[in-house]
Amino acid sequence: MRILLVEDDPALGQAVREHIAALGHGVDLCPTLADAEAALDTVAYEMAVLDLGLPDGSGLDLLRRLRRRGGTLPVIIVTAVDQIARRIEGLNSGADDYIVKPFDLDELGARIASVQRRYRGNPSPLIRVAGAEIDLARRIVSRDDARVDLTAREWAVLERLLRHPGGVVAKAEIEDSLYAFGAEIESNAVEVYISRLRKKLGHAAIVTLRGAGYRLEV
Secondary structure (H helix, E strand, O other): OEEEEEOOOHHHHHHHHHHHHHOOOEEEEEOOHHHHHHHHHHOOOOEEEEEOEEOOEEHHHHHHHHHHOOOOOOEEEEEOOOOHHHHHHHHHOOOOEEEEOOOOHHHHHHHHHHHHHHHHOOOOOEEEEOOEEEEOOOOEEEEOOEEEOOOHHHHHHHHHHHOOOOOEEOHHHHHHHHOOOOOOOOOOHHHHHHHHHHHHHOOOOEEEEOOOEEEEOO
16 A cells, blocks of 8 residues: 655654555655645555644645545544544544554554555455455464465555455556655566465465456455
């Protein structure tokens, strides 16, 4: 999943960026509203983690502009102000979730996964693919009653395919979800991850449609 992180604190921004990237997501870090607006005009993000107190204004202003334009991007608000009225204002402005500083990075990861499941239209974290069972909440895959370990990148590719169960996902779309701005993309990276997933989930789990992309058989 490609995530926009808007945070002006360099230390916190880098820590959050590294944690989200370790979960297998592509992350672009923007320290200002202006940078975030420019990024949103360039990339089709799938989620935003948005700080409210920014050097050039409030993150709520960006959220409101996004919603007024009809944008449905999932947004998790981050703020140092733990006030009920402020939380209500954020949720009423269109935020999907709210987390207060200081926060545990694992909690943020869990909230990202929860919002992602809601937008996928499947609040249940359990999904069956071919002969494997996938627990999205605990990030566990089981096959033939045995646990199957996936790397962060393999999870990212699998989650992208799960967004379109039975549908075709283009190679470029998978690449876009894996890499942030400036990241070097190896030409055969997607093919490598697909091959690894087939070995772990079963070769019938993912179908290649030449010239079109990949389809997850559910």
